[in-house]
Amino acid sequence: MxxxxxxxxxxxxxxxxxxxxxxxxxxxxxxxxxxxxxxxxxxxxxxxxxxxxxxxxxxxxxxxxxxxxxxxxxxxxxxxxxxxxxxxxxxxxxxxxxxxxxxxxxxxxxxxxxxxxxxxxxSHIPAPQPHHADRLIYILEAQPALGDYIRLTLGNFGYRTAHFSTLQALDAAVSLERPDALILDLELPASQGSALDYASQLQQRLAQPLPLLVISNRSDFATQLQAVRAGAEGFFNKPLDIAQLENSLEGCFAQQHGEPYRVLIIDDDRELAKRYSLILRSAHMQVEMLHEPDNIFSCMHNFNPEVILLDVSMPGCTGPELAQIIRLNDDWLRVPIVYLSAETDITRQMNALIKAGDDFVTKPISDHALVAAVFSRAQRARQLSQALARDSLTGLLKHADIKEQVAIEQARALRSGKPASVAMLDIDFFKKVNDSYGHAAGDSVIRALANLLRQRLRRIDSLGRYGGEEFLLVLPDCTAEQARRILDEIRQRFADLQFVAGEQHFSVTLSVGIASTAEYPGPTDALLEQADRALYSAKNSGRNCVV
Structure with missing residues (x-):
């Protein structure tokens, strides 16, 4: 590499x-x-x-x-x-x-x-962001109890946090150490001034704006418009759903850091395609080049691009014709197609866009503009793909997809000789949470556990919502004992989280069952059955434990 x-x-x-x-x-x-x-x-x-x-x-x-x-x-x-x-x-x-x-x-x-x-x-290309445990979050909240609640809960999620009761204290802290995100409550004493005015001025002072989340008692259009103008990426009403707030915070960081976007360049001009490829790779994207349109099917299947850069004029098959061929396959309908051409005639550009295109970029294009155009399209395409392919509440893999990951990792473990572990997690007495605090509170609990798992586990681990309040984890190159240690830490952190439903505060625990390919190298169903038995044993042992 x-x-x-x-x-x-x-x-x-x-x-x-x-x-x-x-x-x-x-x-x-x-x-x-x-x-x-x-x-x-x-x-x-x-x-x-x-x-x-x-x-x-x-x-x-x-x-x-x-x-x-x-x-x-x-x-x-x-x-x-x-x-x-x-x-x-x-x-x-x-x-x-x-x-x-x-x-x-x-x-x-x-x-x-x-x-x-x-x-x-x-410097115009976003640099890799730190792991969430290294992220510093500043919280402006005039109510000491609520500020400490947010600080402690985000701390349980793994963030570094600091709570300030006044704008003056917050500004002094920002001047000493730049945070990775700001959480501002709009309801401050009149003597302090406007939190949104401060946020707007701060964003203008900074070379790169900070992710900003806003908390307010008001939800009217004017307040939300003012928040957006100050750079807010999240807006939350009281009583505060801390899991939803953390989910939005993680989403802000996820946009800055993730797997490289996959870009397919289709152009018969090899030198020009190579130039574009070099620039996009230098912006940390994964790029494939295709010079012969008749190889499109194997390239799409093998590379699975998230954006296609397509030349309009190519011998034998024009760009719009190739775009229409791509659109004949339902699996590729969501892939954005961006035409690259020196064509400046608006009518001809529109005709190309009507035939299966999504955007038209005119050559020559600067490196920065090329990166920005591809990045924005790839980001939106990935968001859409995840929204359709993943569980809407948690953002984790759905039942069939996580089960497929078990089979894939089990086969890999058998080939490499390295053990993999599978874990089933279940929220204890979840029905009681729904009955006592409502389904909205239950959704908040499920989302909080999903966020905690995503943050505390490795990027190579696969996480899925197996059904209801049950989760399935696939941990490559991980023994059962290693899995037990990390999941026991997660169990303790989850038990420390505080949830709010109306005026009531409550906490929840979870139980975990683990099985390893080292002990159960057989069929996938047998491995899953053993993890399920371990989970059943954890529940019979009093819950809130790992077996």
Whole structure:
């Protein structure tokens, strides 16, 4: 993997080197044009030079974006815009032309470091986020009891937390250590000012905005609109459902960190496809390239892309025709298809979109714009796919899918000789929770356990809702004793969680049964049956234990 990353960076560097070498000619040429403009005898000659300057700036702006020279691209693009202004208003603002000329000459005299430019480009790509246990959450809550309740409960979920009763204390803490997210209660004493005004000002001060969750007694449109404008990603009314709040918090972080998005590039221009592939891979995406459309079926089945970048004009089969072929398969209806083309005619773009496309991106496109376009489409596609394929309440795998994972991991364990464990979890006296506190409270309990499992287990573990209040876990490369230790810790953390139903607070426990492929290497059903027997034994032993 390290060798592959090194090779990728080497190829990107070759492309950047070639562009950097080109700058040795292009930037002095801009300076020469600016000097001619400064010494031009009259307005007609100035307009001619401005046109020549605009053409060179336009060409350089597109190339700079393509090859990752972000800072250069931004400066050139701004000068290009100013050139258009001077071409239109030269006669009205003639005395100020010297300032513009000085700006062009300043650009021409700069030296752009390839290493710095690549670093600037990569700074636009979201960096991998820390594990949830390293995430710091700041809570602004004027009511001490509620603030401590949120702090302690999120602590049980594995977050680092700090509670503040005033905006002044919160702001002092932010200046010392930036949190990973903010939870703000809008109901503060009037003397403190507006929490949303503070949040808006804080987000503007930060280089990257923080995930913001808002708590309020009000739920009217105006309040929620103000919250959204301040950057809120979650809005919660009192009495607070802490499991729902934590679920939203985890969702904010899940958008920043997850498995690489899978992107399929279909283009007969191999060099251009390679360029796009290098940029998307440098943005931590998994990319496959397809140059022959008739191989589409095997590629779709084997790679299972989340986004398709498709050239419009290809010999033998156009992009819209291939998009229609893809759409004939129901399994691929949810995969976004983004056309990439130099076509600028709106009518032709619309005709292509009508034939099975989802978006149209015009070439040339800067690296940053390409990453942003693909990232946003892939993110939405994954959210939709998970919404359809996973349990709606917990976000975990459904019954059939988690059972399939048991079979897959059992077969892998037999091949590798490494043990895997299967665990069944059941919430104790769950019917009593529903009867005493209502089904909404019961849903909150189920969601809280799902969140806790997702956070405390590894990314290679598979988690599913087996039915009702029962969960099934598949733990690769894990002995029964190792599984017992981690699940006993989860059992204790779950028992510490406090739930709210109206004015009532309550807690819940769970029971766990574990079976290992080391003891039960037989059929999948036999392994599941043994885990179920262990769970039954845990319940007979008084519940709230692991067997």
């Amino acid at each position: 390290a060798d592959g990353a090194s090779e990728l960076q080497a190829q990107l560097k070759l492309l950047s080197d070639a562009f950097a070498q080109r700058l040795h000619d292009d930037l002095p040429a801009l300076g020469h044009l600016a000097e001619q403009l400064a010494n031009s005898p009259g307005q007609p000659e100035q307009l001619r030079l401005l046109q020549a300057l605009h053409e060179q700036l336009h060409r350089l702006a597109g190339a700079a974006g393509t090859f990752g020279f972000v800072r250069l691209g931004q400066q050139v693009h701004e000068l290009e815009r100013q050139t258009e202004h001077w071409q239109q208003y030269l006669s009205q603002a003639q005395p100020l032309l010297s300032d513009f000329i000085a700006s062009v000459q300043n650009l021409a005299g700069q030296r752009f470091s390839q290493e710095q430019e690549v670093a600037d480009y990569q």
